[in-house]
Amino acid sequence: MTVVSEVRDTIALLRAQVADLHAELTRNQLVIWTAGNVSARVPGRELLVIKPSGVSYDELTPESMVVTDFDGRLVEGTRSPSSDTDAHAYVYRHLPEVGGVVHTHSTYACAWAALGRPVPCVLTMMADEFGGEIPIGPFALIGDDSIGRGIVETLRHSRSRAVLMANHGPFTIGRDAREAVKAAVMCEDVCRSVYMAMQLGDPAPIPQDKIDSLFARYQNVYGQPGPAGPGKDV
Numbered sequence: 119m120t121v122v123s124e125v126r127d128t129i130a131l132l133r134a135q136v137a138d139l140h141a142e143l144t145r146n147q148l149v150i151w152t153a154g155n156v157s158a159r160v161p162g163r164e165l166l167v168i169k170p171s172g173v174s175y176d177e178l179t180p181e182s183m184v185v186t187d188f189d190g191r192l193v194e195g196t197r198s199p200s201s202d203t204d205a206h207a208y209v210y211r212h213l214p215e216v217g218g219v220v221h222t223h224s225t226y227a228c229a230w231a232a233l234g235r236p237v238p239c240v241l242t243m244m245a246d247e248f249g250g251e252i253p254i255g256p257f258a259l260i261g262d263d264s265i266g267r268g269i270v271e272t273l274r275h276s277r278s279r280a281v282l283m284a285n286h287g288p289f290t291i292g293r294d295a296r297e298a299v300k301a302a303v304m305c306e307d308v309c310r311s312v313y314m315a316m317q318l319g320d321p322a323p324i325p326q327d328k329i330d331s332l333f334a335r336y337q338n339v340y341g342q343p344g345p346a347g348p349g350k351d352v
């Protein structure tokens with residue numbers, strides 16, 4: 119029995135979930151052409167499911183998803199994995215609580231990334247979802263561990279599920295892939311709202327104790343009780 123066959127059912131579910139979640143990127147207008155990707159950790163294994171590189175979102179199916187190890191090596195599938203696979207794998211290797219990673223080039227988040235300016239916490243939704251500002255990560259070139267390292271170093275000591283990699287764009291994390299997609303949607307929305315606020319004047323910061331209180335409520339009470347757990351919008 120191979121390592122993959124032992125988790126075949128799990129991988130089948132993740133292939134379907136990851137393929138479906140790419141449709142959320144287009145539905146929420148977070149990507150153009152093929153510029154963005156979603157992945158999911160295979161629980162208990164050093165494996166991840168991610169989209170193939172450069173394939174149109176319309177063509178993505180569960181079968182076209184690929185499985186790689188945490189060195190980005192293809193384990194299952196016929197196509198080359200996303201060019202951001204090394205970054206996703208680095209996050210899974212170093213942040214064990216993370217089950218999903220998303221990268222997009224959404225417009226407003228990229229505008230903040232181009233400025234290299236963190237997004238200040240001036241909206242309750244930011245406090246809810248990100249627990250504070252959305253930080254900027256270092257400039258890093260694609261092709262080795264440097265993007266992953268920048269994501270992990272920035273998010274390791276932050277409550278934020280989003281980082282804007284300088285001159286590049288947003289990477290988001292979650293306990294699963296759906297949560298990481300939600301963070302990507304909310305990241306773009308608050309980047310747009312705060313940008314608009316700044317056209318009108320100086321947005322008012324939220325005091326730290328209020329941010330803490332909003333974050334605690336949203337993470338622990340919001341949503342439906344039950345197996346999905348608090349903070350899950352099932």
Ligand SMILES: O=C(CO)[C@@H](O)[C@H](O)COP(=O)(O)O
Binds near residue numbers: 153172199260
């Ligand atoms: O940021 C980049 C390239 O700069 C990537 O996110 C690509 O734009 C999408 O890559 P694939 O997932 O299709 O390889």
